[in-house]
Amino acid sequence: MIFNSQRKELVMNFDFTEEQKSMMELGRDFAEKEILPTQEQDEKQHLFRKEIFKKMAELGFFGCIIPEKYGGNETGHLCAALLTEEIGRVSASWTLPFNMQMWGPAFTILHYGTEEQKEKYIPKLVSGELIGAFAITEPNSGSDVAGMGTTATETDDGFILNGQKMWISNAHVADVALVYAYTDKSKKHKGISCFLVELKNTPGIKTAPIETKLGLFCAPTGEIAFEDAKIPKSALLGQKGEGFKICMWQLNNTRLGCAARGVGIARGCHEAAIKYALERTQFGQPIAEFQMIQDQLATMYVEYEAARLLVLKAAYEKDQGNLNNTLSVSTAKYYASEAAVNASGIAMKIFGSYGYSSEYPVERFFRDAKSLQVVEGTSNIQKIIISRAILGK
C-alpha cells in the first residue's frame, strides 16, 4: 500500500530543510577547519582560544534563539542543537559557549529581563563582545540548589553579595554572569533571587580557575568568591524571590545544550570506532568482521540515533513555543549523557591500547563525556524529574 504523502494526518516530518542542512554543513566545516587543527595542542595547554569563540559569535552561533532585534538570527533551538552536535562531534569543550552565551544568560534575560537589561546584555552576548556564565553550584550545594549559602543583602541602593560559587563554567573569563543568591533565607527556595553580575568590574569579586578536572580542557571552569560585593538594584533579574523558578527555567534550556553535546560525543565516538574497526586488522581480517565488534558498533549507533531523536524532539517542542517541556528535555539530557558515556567506553574497548593512548581522540571523548552525568543536574536528578512527571507528582 502506498500512502499519499500529501495526506496531512500522516505527516510527521523527519526531513531537514535545505537551510538546516546548510547549517549542519557549516557546523561540520567550522569544527573541522577551525577547531580540529589546533585541538591536540589546545587541549594540552587547557586553552580557551578566543579567536575560535569570536568566529563562532560572528557566524551567529549564539544567536539562534534570539530575536533579530537583539542581534540574533531566530534560526531556533533545533538549529542550535544541530550545530552543537556538529561541534561536539569534534570537540565537546567548544559546545560550552552555546550554553554560556545563548541558552543560559541571553535566553534567560530575554525571558525575565527588563527592556533595559535586554538591550544592555543580549546583543553583546550574541556578538561575543561579552563572555557569559551562570553561577548556581557551590562547594556545599550541587543537586540541592536551595541548599546554597550565597546571600544578597538588600541596601538602599543595591545588594551586597557574599558567598562562594564552585565549578562555574567561564568563571574567570566571563564578563557577566547570572548569579543565584538568597535575598531571604527564611523563605527557603522562594527566597532565592537571580542577579546579573558584572564579574570583572565589581569590587569584592574574585575568580580563580579550577584546573584539576578530568576533561573539557578547552572550556574554562572556575570559582567565584563574593566578599561584600556591591551590585546595583538594576542587577536584579525578574522579581525578588523568583530566583529558584528562573534557575529551573534556565536549566530546562541549558540542559538541551548538554544533551546535544552528548549526541555530538556519541557520534564522534561511533564514527571513530567504525573507521578504526574497518582499518585495524587482527587474525587476518579487519576487526569489523568480528561479531562482538559488530555488536558494539550497533549498540553505539542505536544509542546515538535514539539520543539524537530525543534531543531533536525536545528542541522542536521549544521552537513550537513549549518552553516548559521539562519531561522531554530531562529525558533527552539523561539519555544523551548516558549514551555519550557508553559510546566513549565502547570506543575505548574497540580501540584497545590505542583507546588508552592520548594519541587518539577516544580517550578525550571518554573524559569529556563523564562531565555530562554531573553538569546541570546529574543523571539521578534527571531521573527524579522524569519520574515525577510520569507519576503525575
Place this chain on the structure above:
Amino acid sequence: MNIVVCVKRVPDTETKIKIGPEGTKIDPTGVEFIISPFDEFAVEEAIRIKEKLGKGEITILSLGPSDAQTIMRKAYAMGADKGIHLNDPSECSDALAEAHALATALKEIPFDLVLFGKQAIDYDNGAVGVQVAKLLNIPIVTRIIKLDIADGKAVVERESDVGKEILEVKLPAAFTAEKGLNEPRYPKLMDIMKAKKKPLEEKPAQLGAPKISIVKMDYPPARPPGKIVGEGEEAVPALVNLLKNEAKVI
C-alpha cells in the same frame, strides 16, 4: 560592476564514487553534492570585489540537474545576489556543449566580469571557462591568484613554473580561480536563512551538440599487495633492482 560566477555541483570530495549500471556515469545514490571548491574561490572573489567597490551585483549561473539549486543557495548565503539555473537533467559531461549553454545564457546578462573555478573537481577538464570566453569573444586569464579591478581594467596574477605573471586585462573579461586566490568565508546563519528569499530563475539549458561521449568508466586498478624481498644486507640488491625497474622511483 556586474559579476557573473559560474558554479558547478560536484560530488563531495569525501564521496566514494560508484559507477552507475550504464557504465558511463557515476551512480548518484547517496552522493552528497557540493559547490566545486575552485568555484567557491570564484564566488568569494566576486563578493570581495563587490564589498571593495561598495556596489555591484553578483549573479550565480549554474548548469546541472535540479539539485544544482541547492549549491546555488550556498553561494547566495555567502553573499551572491541572484542566480540563474540552467536545468540539464541529462547531466551532460561534454565541456563544449556545456560552454555553449553557459555562453548562450551569458549573452542575455549584462556583465563586466565572468568568474569560474579553474576546473570542476568531477571531470577535471578545466575546459569550460576557456571555451565560454571564446564563444563570447572576450579575453580570459586562467588560474589567477590575485585580482584587482580599477578603471575598467583588471590586473591579475597567475603563477607558472618559471615565476609569477602579472597581466592587465580590459573588461569585460573572464577569469578562472586557482587555490590561493582567497579563503572562502563561512556563510553566517542569518545569511543562510536569507538565501532562500533571493531570486532564482530556472531555464532549460541550451546545450550545444556534444562532440565527446564517455565510452566507459572504470575503477583504478586495485593496489597490488606489498612484497617482502628478503632480510638483511642480502636483500639490498634485489630491493634496489625492484625500486629501479619495477617501481621506477630511483
